[in-house]
Amino acid sequence: MAKKIKDENGNVYVKKKPFYKKIWFWVLVVIVVIGAGGALGGGNSKSSSSSSATSSKSKSNDKTISKDAEFRKKFDAITVGDLMSHGDGGTTLSDVENSLGKPSTTSTTDVEGVKVKDYIWTKNGVSITIQFNDDKTVSKSINGFKFTREPKMNLDGFNNIADGSTYNDIVSKFGEPDGLTEMVISGEKSVTAIWITGTKGGTVTLQFSNDSLTSKTQSGLKN
Numbered sequence: 001m002a003k004k005i006k007d008e009n010g011n012v013y014v015k016k017k018p019f020y021k022k023i024w025f026w027v028l029v030v031i032v033v034i035g036a037g038g039a040l041g042g043g044n045s046k047s048s049s050s051s052s053a054t055s056s057k058s059k060s061n062d063k064t065i066s067k068d069a070e071f072r073k074k075f076d077a078i079t080v081g082d083l084m085s086h087g088d089g090g091t092t093l094s095d096v097e098n099s100l101g102k103p104s105t106t107s108t109t110d111v112e113g114v115k116v117k118d119y120i121w122t123k124n125g126v127s128i129t130i131q132f133n134d135d136k137t138v139s140k141s142i143n144g145f146k147f148t149r150e151p152k153m154n155l156d157g158f159n160n161i162a163d164g165s166t167y168n169d170i171v172s173k174f175g176e177p178d179g180l181t182e183m184v185i186s187g188e189k190s191v192t193a194i195w196i197t198g199t200k201g202g203t204v205t206l207q208f209s210n211d212s213l214t215s216k217t218q219s220g221l222k223n
Contacts, residue, residue: 081137202219
């Protein structure tokens with residue numbers, strides 16, 4: 001609930017609860033985490049006993065990784081505008097469609113009292129969701145993307161991540177996240193990033209507000 005504050009001149013201001021403390025924000029985070037976990041579970045495949053079949057499969061995987069990487073680059077190039085400013089500065093719907101093609105599914109939803117369009121693109125198990133207001137991007141998320149990386153983020157590394165770390169600080173140490181959600185509301189930028197790491201599929205979720213780490217959680221990490 002909004003809190004009223006009166007200054008020394010008798011002016012009354014309304015202090016709103018930060019968006020990252022509201023229920024809708026955490027619902028969005030849960031959806032992203034579940035999507036990333038489901039993509040991880042569906043990514044296992046049996047190896048071929050035939051050397052020729054293995055070689056063929058390897059070439060196929062190389063092609064898939066290449067396509068996924070291009071899909072990710074297109075996602076990274078999308079700019080998010082402020083929801084409360086009708087997405088001003090955000091990438092337009094037409095530019096997103098020129099880059100990603102026509103979406104797989106579309107729907108509408110309500111965020112902070114603002115009606116937005118949800119467009120979803122899927123490719124090779126990777127899903128990109130973009131929300132638009134006035135046909136400009138107001139949020140973007142990706143899940144199911146599995147980077148090929150050494151499992152650098154073990155439990156010790158996770159425990160040493162300090163509050164206030166920037167997103168770029170984390171990426172420079174542990175690489176790009178497998179899942180990402182970005183949104184801007186009233187000038188506050190929120191980023192939720194998910195890393196799937198280690199042979200057992202440990203998961204790390206970090207949340208940033210205006211590029212400063214505000215919370216971290218992990219599941220299944222070992223040293």
